[in-house]
Amino acid sequence: NAGVTQTPKFRILKIGQSMTLQCAQDMNHNYMYWYRQDPGMGLKLIYYSVGAGITDKGEVPNGYNVSRSTTEDFPLRLELAAPSQTSVYFCASSYSLLGTYNEQFFGPGTRLTVL
Amino acid sequence: QQQVKQSPQSLIVQKGGIPIINCAYENTAFDYFPWYQQFPGKGPALLIAIRPDVSEKKEGRFTISFNKSAKQFSLHIMDSQPGDSATYFCAAPILRRAGGTSYGKLTFGQGTILTVHP
Numbered sequence: 765n766a767g768v769t770q771t772p773k774f775r776i777l778k779i780g781q782s783m784t785l786q787c788a789q790d791m792n793h794n795y796m797y798w799y800r801q802d803p804g805m806g807l808k809l810i811y812y813s814v815g816a817g818i819t820d821k822g823e824v825p826n827g828y829n830v831s832r833s834t835t836e837d838f839p840l841r842l843e844l845a846a847p848s849q850t851s852v853y854f855c856a857s858s859y860s861l862l863g864t865y866n867e868q869f870f871g872p873g874t875r876l877t878v879l
Numbered sequence: 880q881q882q883v884k885q886s887p888q889s890l891i892v893q894k895g896g897i898p899i900i901n902c903a904y905e906n907t908a909f910d911y912f913p914w915y916q917q918f919p920g921k922g923p924a925l926l927i928a929i930r931p932d933v934s935e936k937k938e939g940r941f942t943i944s945f946n947k948s949a950k951q952f953s954l955h956i957m958d959s960q961p962g963d964s965a966t967y968f969c970a971a972p973i974l975r976r977a978g979g980t981s982y983g984k985l986t987f988g989q990g991t992i993l994t995v996h997p
Contacts, residue, residue, distance in 0.1 A: 768922075804888060804989065804990075805989060806885070806968060806987050806988055806989035806990045807923070807968065807987040807990075809984075809986075854922050854923070856922075866911065866913075866972065866983070866985055867913065867925045867928070868923075868925075868985065869924075870922030870923050870924065871922050872920075872921060872922050873920075873921070873922050
Protein backbone atom coordinates (compact mmCIF):
# COMPACT_ATOMS: atom_id res chain seq x y z
CA ASN A 765 0.00 0.00 0.00
CA ALA A 766 1.20 3.49 -0.86
CA GLY A 767 -0.87 4.97 1.99
CA VAL A 768 -1.66 8.67 1.49
CA THR A 769 0.03 10.35 -1.46
CA GLN A 770 0.15 14.06 -2.26
CA THR A 771 1.25 16.02 -5.31
CA PRO A 772 3.05 18.27 -5.90
CA LYS A 773 5.73 18.30 -3.16
CA PHE A 774 6.56 21.97 -3.70
CA ARG A 775 4.88 24.81 -5.55
CA ILE A 776 5.39 28.55 -5.92
CA LEU A 777 2.36 30.59 -6.96
CA LYS A 778 1.88 34.23 -7.82
CA ILE A 779 -0.86 36.19 -6.06
CA GLY A 780 -4.20 35.57 -7.74
CA GLN A 781 -3.22 32.30 -9.41
CA SER A 782 -5.18 29.11 -8.85
CA MET A 783 -4.07 25.56 -8.26
CA THR A 784 -5.26 22.17 -7.07
CA LEU A 785 -3.42 20.10 -4.49
CA GLN A 786 -3.94 16.42 -5.15
CA CYS A 787 -4.46 13.77 -2.47
CA ALA A 788 -5.14 10.06 -2.84
CA GLN A 789 -5.32 7.12 -0.43
CA ASP A 790 -5.44 3.40 -1.10
CA MET A 791 -6.60 2.20 2.33
CA ASN A 792 -10.33 2.39 1.53
CA HIS A 793 -10.81 5.00 4.26
CA ASN A 794 -14.09 6.87 4.31
CA TYR A 795 -12.73 9.89 6.16
CA MET A 796 -10.28 12.32 4.62
CA TYR A 797 -8.91 15.65 5.85
CA TRP A 798 -6.94 18.65 4.72
CA TYR A 799 -4.73 20.50 7.22
CA ARG A 800 -2.39 23.41 6.98
CA GLN A 801 0.66 23.69 9.21
CA ASP A 802 2.17 27.05 10.05
CA PRO A 803 5.21 27.46 12.35
CA GLY A 804 4.16 27.44 16.00
CA MET A 805 0.49 27.06 15.11
CA GLY A 806 0.14 23.31 14.90
CA LEU A 807 -2.26 21.68 12.49
CA LYS A 808 -5.38 23.57 11.47
CA LEU A 809 -8.22 21.67 9.79
CA ILE A 810 -9.32 23.23 6.48
CA TYR A 811 -11.94 20.78 5.20
CA TYR A 812 -12.87 17.18 5.78
CA SER A 813 -14.99 14.54 4.09
CA VAL A 814 -16.92 11.64 5.56
CA GLY A 815 -17.39 9.87 2.25
CA ALA A 816 -17.75 10.35 -1.49
CA GLY A 817 -19.93 13.39 -2.20
CA ILE A 818 -19.93 14.64 1.42
CA THR A 819 -17.64 17.41 2.62
CA ASP A 820 -17.68 19.92 5.46
CA LYS A 821 -15.75 22.95 6.62
CA GLY A 822 -13.07 22.80 9.29
CA GLU A 823 -11.53 25.63 11.29
CA VAL A 824 -9.97 27.65 8.43
CA PRO A 825 -11.92 27.02 5.17
CA ASN A 826 -11.84 30.53 3.68
CA GLY A 827 -10.03 30.68 0.34
CA TYR A 828 -10.26 26.93 -0.27
CA ASN A 829 -12.66 24.48 -1.90
CA VAL A 830 -12.82 20.70 -1.95
CA SER A 831 -14.64 17.93 -3.73
CA ARG A 832 -14.86 14.18 -3.13
CA SER A 833 -16.10 12.28 -6.15
CA THR A 834 -14.44 8.97 -5.21
CA THR A 835 -13.40 7.26 -1.96
CA GLU A 836 -9.75 7.48 -2.99
CA ASP A 837 -9.32 11.13 -4.00
CA PHE A 838 -9.78 14.39 -2.12
CA PRO A 839 -8.35 17.40 -4.01
CA LEU A 840 -8.00 20.85 -2.43
CA ARG A 841 -8.53 23.88 -4.67
CA LEU A 842 -7.08 27.36 -4.14
CA GLU A 843 -8.93 29.80 -6.38
CA LEU A 844 -7.18 33.15 -5.81
CA ALA A 845 -3.89 32.54 -4.08
CA ALA A 846 -2.90 35.01 -1.36
CA PRO A 847 0.37 35.33 0.64
CA SER A 848 -1.57 34.22 3.75
CA GLN A 849 -1.95 30.81 2.13
CA THR A 850 1.80 30.21 2.22
CA SER A 851 2.01 27.06 4.32
CA VAL A 852 2.62 23.34 4.35
CA TYR A 853 -0.51 21.38 3.47
CA PHE A 854 -1.15 17.87 4.71
CA CYS A 855 -3.80 15.46 3.58
CA ALA A 856 -4.84 12.68 5.96
CA SER A 857 -7.29 9.82 6.09
CA SER A 858 -8.80 7.60 8.75
CA TYR A 859 -10.98 4.54 9.02
CA SER A 860 -13.51 6.16 11.30
CA LEU A 861 -14.46 9.51 12.80
CA LEU A 862 -16.60 8.17 15.57
CA GLY A 863 -15.56 5.50 17.98
CA THR A 864 -12.59 5.01 20.25
CA TYR A 865 -9.89 4.48 17.63
CA ASN A 866 -9.25 7.24 15.18
CA GLU A 867 -5.65 7.05 13.90
CA GLN A 868 -5.11 9.48 11.08
CA PHE A 869 -2.62 8.59 8.35
CA PHE A 870 -0.87 11.61 6.88
CA GLY A 871 0.63 12.24 3.48
CA PRO A 872 4.13 13.74 3.03
CA GLY A 873 2.82 17.28 2.56
CA THR A 874 2.88 20.01 -0.09
CA ARG A 875 4.96 23.11 0.61
CA LEU A 876 3.23 26.09 -1.02
CA THR A 877 4.66 29.59 -1.32
CA VAL A 878 2.57 32.48 -2.62
CA LEU A 879 4.55 35.52 -3.78
CA GLN B 880 -9.99 29.39 20.96
CA GLN B 881 -7.50 26.64 21.76
CA GLN B 882 -9.30 23.51 22.86
CA VAL B 883 -6.08 21.52 23.16
CA LYS B 884 -3.25 23.48 24.75
CA GLN B 885 0.24 22.03 24.44
CA SER B 886 3.41 23.10 26.23
CA PRO B 887 6.24 23.83 25.95
CA GLN B 888 6.54 25.14 22.40
CA SER B 889 10.15 23.94 22.22
CA LEU B 890 12.39 21.79 24.39
CA ILE B 891 16.11 21.06 24.37
CA VAL B 892 17.61 18.17 26.36
CA GLN B 893 20.86 16.24 26.47
CA LYS B 894 21.03 12.63 25.38
CA GLY B 895 19.68 10.43 28.18
CA GLY B 896 17.42 13.17 29.54
CA ILE B 897 13.68 12.77 30.09
CA PRO B 898 11.73 15.41 28.14
CA ILE B 899 8.12 15.89 29.24
CA ILE B 900 5.45 17.46 27.05
CA ASN B 901 2.09 18.43 28.49
CA CYS B 902 -1.39 18.88 27.03
CA ALA B 903 -4.62 20.19 28.52
CA TYR B 904 -8.01 19.78 26.87
CA GLU B 905 -11.60 20.87 27.11
CA ASN B 906 -14.57 18.53 26.89
CA THR B 907 -13.96 15.39 24.88
CA ALA B 908 -16.42 12.98 23.33
CA PHE B 909 -14.48 9.98 24.68
CA ASP B 910 -11.12 9.16 26.27
CA TYR B 911 -8.65 8.69 23.47
CA PHE B 912 -5.44 10.71 23.55
CA PRO B 913 -2.87 10.09 20.83
CA TRP B 914 0.55 11.58 20.29
CA TYR B 915 1.91 12.15 16.80
CA GLN B 916 5.58 12.47 15.88
CA GLN B 917 6.77 14.48 12.88
CA PHE B 918 10.27 14.50 11.42
CA PRO B 919 11.40 17.40 9.20
CA GLY B 920 9.96 17.17 5.71
CA LYS B 921 7.55 14.40 6.65
CA GLY B 922 3.90 14.15 7.65
CA PRO B 923 2.95 13.40 11.27
CA ALA B 924 2.67 9.73 12.23
CA LEU B 925 0.99 8.11 15.22
CA LEU B 926 3.53 7.44 17.98
CA ILE B 927 1.47 6.20 20.92
CA ALA B 928 -2.12 6.52 22.12
CA ILE B 929 -4.00 5.96 25.37
CA ARG B 930 -7.54 4.61 25.38
CA PRO B 931 -10.28 4.57 28.00
CA ASP B 932 -9.95 3.18 31.50
CA VAL B 933 -6.17 3.41 31.84
CA SER B 934 -4.13 6.22 33.39
CA GLU B 935 -0.79 5.27 31.87
CA LYS B 936 0.42 3.63 28.67
CA LYS B 937 4.03 2.66 27.98
CA GLU B 938 5.54 1.63 24.66
CA GLY B 939 9.30 1.23 24.74
CA ARG B 940 10.81 4.51 25.93
CA PHE B 941 7.58 6.47 25.44
CA THR B 942 4.96 6.83 28.20
CA ILE B 943 1.64 8.65 28.25
CA SER B 944 0.23 9.71 31.61
CA PHE B 945 -3.41 10.74 31.83
CA ASN B 946 -5.17 12.72 34.59
CA LYS B 947 -8.88 12.71 33.82
CA SER B 948 -9.97 14.97 36.69
CA ALA B 949 -7.46 17.64 35.67
CA LYS B 950 -8.16 17.13 31.94
CA GLN B 951 -4.45 16.79 31.26
CA PHE B 952 -2.16 14.24 29.68
CA SER B 953 1.56 14.17 29.07
CA LEU B 954 4.25 12.40 27.06
CA HIS B 955 7.51 11.29 28.72
CA ILE B 956 10.49 10.08 26.71
CA MET B 957 12.88 7.98 28.77
CA ASP B 958 16.61 7.87 27.91
CA SER B 959 16.07 10.31 25.03
CA GLN B 960 18.24 9.92 21.93
CA PRO B 961 19.24 12.36 19.15
CA GLY B 962 16.98 10.34 16.82
CA ASP B 963 14.01 11.43 18.94
CA SER B 964 14.52 15.02 17.75
CA ALA B 965 11.22 15.86 16.07
CA THR B 966 8.02 17.82 16.51
CA TYR B 967 5.44 16.16 18.77
CA PHE B 968 1.70 16.83 18.62
CA CYS B 969 -0.89 15.78 21.13
CA ALA B 970 -4.52 15.38 20.09
CA ALA B 971 -7.91 14.86 21.69
CA PRO B 972 -11.42 14.08 20.36
CA ILE B 973 -13.05 17.38 21.27
CA LEU B 974 -16.81 17.12 21.70
CA ARG B 975 -18.83 18.56 18.85
CA ARG B 976 -22.58 18.68 18.28
CA ALA B 977 -24.23 18.93 14.87
CA GLY B 978 -27.81 18.24 13.86
CA GLY B 979 -28.67 16.62 17.19
CA THR B 980 -25.66 14.28 17.01
CA SER B 981 -22.60 14.38 19.26
CA TYR B 982 -19.21 13.25 17.99
CA GLY B 983 -15.52 13.68 18.70
CA LYS B 984 -13.38 15.71 16.32
CA LEU B 985 -9.69 14.95 16.67
CA THR B 986 -8.10 18.32 17.49
CA PHE B 987 -4.35 18.82 17.61
CA GLY B 988 -2.21 20.85 19.98
CA GLN B 989 0.22 23.47 18.67
CA GLY B 990 3.19 21.13 18.64
CA THR B 991 6.50 20.90 20.58
CA ILE B 992 9.84 21.00 18.81
CA LEU B 993 12.15 18.62 20.68
CA THR B 994 15.91 18.73 20.21
CA VAL B 995 18.09 16.06 21.84
CA HIS B 996 21.78 16.94 21.85
CA PRO B 997 24.36 14.10 21.64
